[in-house]
Amino acid sequence: MAETKLDVREIPPAERHPKIHAAFDELESGEALTIVNDHEPKPLFYEMQAEKEEFDAENYTVERRTPTEFLATFPKK
Template sequence: MAETKLDVREIPPAERHPKIHDAFAALESGDTLVLINDHEPKPLFYEMQAEVDGFDADGYSVERRSTTEFVAKFPKK
């Protein structure tokens, strides 16, 4: 059960979701993608919930650390 951190704050918005999906796909079952973002990733949560079978939506969590830092955990079943 490992965590992989991905800070997307410096990545252009149009490139973020593909990088996130690639990073999530590379995880092993039971691992978690820890996403550091500049806004709450609620749209990404809904996208993952609808499109990614391995996403454990019940285990998802997000913490707002500042106005420009949100840390979300996307666990893989």
Template sequence: MADTTLDVRDIPPSKRHPKIHAAFEDLDSGEALTIINDHNPKPLFYEMQAEVDAFDEEAYEVDQREPNEFAATFPKK
């Protein structure tokens, strides 16, 4: 499985989700997008779960690396 990483910590919050969605759309089936964020992206998980049919919610993973660093992997079916 190929993995693309996108660090969104320096992107203004209002522009993060559109950038993440665009990066996810560019993936092929079986690939994953890992985002590096300054908080747990649980709201984004729910958004992807509700709106993106290609999102593999069963394989979603999130790891807190530091107090303000979370790595969340969004796999594509």
């Protein structure tokens, strides 16, 4: 599976979700977007689940690497 990585920790919070949505929209079916975030992106998970029919919520993963580094992978159907 091809993967795109986006570090959003330096992006102002109000701009994060639009950038993540845009990056996800650019993916082809079967690819995934991995974001590096400073907190667990649970609200983003629910947002993607509600708004993106092509989001593969069953294969979503999140890994806490440090207290301020989370890797969350959003696969596209």
